[in-house]
Amino acid sequence: MxxxxxxxxxxxxxxxxxxxxxxxxxxxxxxxxxxxxxxxxxxxxxxxxxxxxxxxxxxxxxxxxxxxxxxxxxxxxxxxxxxxxxxxxxxxxxxxxxxxxxxxxxxxxxxxxxxxxxxxxxxxxxxxxxxxxxxxxxxxxxxxxxxxxxxxxxxxxxxxxxxxxxxxxxxVSLSMWVSLQQGRRDQELRCVPKWRKYWKIIQRKDRDNPDQRNKLDWERKFLQRLIVKFMMLLETIQLKDEVNSDILHYCERFLELVIDLEALLPTRRFFNTVLDDCHLVVRCHLSNLPQREEGNLFAQVGSYYFFHCFVA
Known part of the structure; x- marks a missing residue:
């Protein structure tokens, strides 16, 4: 099969x-x-x-x-x-x-x-x-x-x-940090001076090409917006009502995507910070799905692989 x-x-x-x-x-x-x-x-x-x-x-x-x-x-x-x-x-x-x-x-x-x-x-x-x-x-x-x-x-x-x-x-480049809260971004850039230098270069290029700014920002914020979309869908799952199987499958596939992004060095480097800024780990832990029988796979994948990988 x-x-x-x-x-x-x-x-x-x-x-x-x-x-x-x-x-x-x-x-x-x-x-x-x-x-x-x-x-x-x-x-x-x-x-x-x-x-x-x-x-x-x-x-x-x-x-x-x-x-x-x-x-x-x-x-x-x-x-x-x-x-x-x-x-x-x-x-x-x-x-x-x-x-x-x-x-x-x-x-x-x-x-x-x-x-x-x-x-x-x-x-x-x-x-x-x-x-x-x-x-x-x-x-x-x-x-x-x-x-x-x-x-x-x-x-x-x-x-x-x-x-x-x-x-x-x-x-998944450094420019995706445009979706971070200002304070969080400044904190991260202070920790790695090399990235702060690159960020200034990105800002300068944006000023020189204002016509491209909207398109570039759309790409930079794509994964953050996808995370928000997932969290909104996850919150529709109630503790006792019947779970829509299509929502369940979407949530499972989304976790697989995030896990793979975290597992790959080229994608994890900057995505990891955006993930943390969205509080995705906490939102998943506090959601109703892991507490339901239908959410066993979601909970197992999240707890044993993604959450541990993220903390590490």
Missing amino acids: GTNAQGTKSKGPAPTVDQINADRITQLANQYWAPYTIENHLPFDDNIVEVIYLREISGSNFAIRRIMMLEFSQYLENYLWPNYVTSKSSHAHMMSIVVMINEKFRERVPAWQPFRKLPEHFPGFFQQMLEACLMNEPSISLREQTALLVFLNHCFNSMEVELIRDQVKRL
């Missing part, structure tokens, strides 16, 4: 060749993107991406079997990415790419190779993905938000890939 980004397991035997050939995904692939029918392909159609996302991905509650079929058909390599355009591509198009990359990681196959073709579109795609991470229901479902967290975690764990590193390093 396999597990998808939302933690659900695939069941039953693998599909037969006849079942694969008769599947509507295979039929669409033959019409639009299968490499063995390339001479007879129909032109790219945005509506096809929308329909596939609504029926096969989101509409199936991210069923692993449907996503596997799309991966088997080379949907990402031959249709999604070659036709992604930053200024025009829809939310469904972006989310479909996210889901397919998560599936590649789940299957433990090379995930980032498709982006080597048309790499110039990756920064725009990454920005669209980041903006979606900070969206809330009803604009975006919790399952979608969870898939985005999983994808973001894959990015941070793939910093050896230049294309990925160029995007994520801006989120």
